[in-house]
Amino acid sequence: MTSSEFSYSLDQISVVLKPFALKLTRDLDDANDLLQDTMVKAFTNQDKFADGTNLKAWLYTIMKNTFITNYQKMVRRATFVDTTENLHYINSSASLVENSAFGEFAIEDIYRAIDRLDEIFSTPFLLYYRGFKYHEIADRLSIPIGTVKNRIHIARKYLKEDLMVYKHVN
Incomplete structure (x- = not known):
């Protein structure tokens, strides 16, 4: 060429x-x-x-x-490297200190929101959250796989609305 x-x-x-x-x-x-x-x-x-x-x-x-x-x-x-005697890396995640109180409040709010869901939505959602596949949830609950997917989708939608306060939190 x-x-x-x-x-x-x-x-x-x-x-x-x-x-x-x-x-x-x-x-x-x-x-x-x-x-x-x-x-x-x-x-x-x-x-x-x-x-x-x-x-x-x-x-x-x-x-x-x-x-x-x-x-x-x-x-x-x-990335800034501090070359002083203690050789402390400023951007190192090892020196990151977080207050876990906010996370605990958020988890409590999430569990309360899940508890407010109807059982037909919360049960498939919690099973999915725990790692079960759609077909396993369908077998366990004796419902069609499409129903499982729909109920999980609805549960997510309700939780998203209920937990809107956390949308812009880092």
Whole structure:
């Protein structure tokens, strides 16, 4: 493939790559930057592309790897290492202290909300929560699998409404 054919193919495929870049970055400007980086890398590594292979897949791979590399660089830059004598890492999760009182209140509210559900909804929901598969719940309760799925869905809907206060809590 000649350089001009390769450049033309890159231009045609870039339209398809932009939604993928948006999905990865969730930001239009970052997506445009990622797309540009991908195109630059593809063009500078044109000699590594083998004729007859899937150019679109090759570009997707370049984009994904570029995104991962950029993300890892960003995380490394954001991590501050304290080089004082005690060698304490500020971003270390080992030094994270949390107050578990809020979590205990939330759990109590969740259990109260489940208790307020009708038994026909709470029983399948709790079985599913404990790890049972839909077909196991259906067998255990002697009801059709579609009914199990529906009751679990309704239970989730009621719980979501009942626990709306926790929607914006970190």
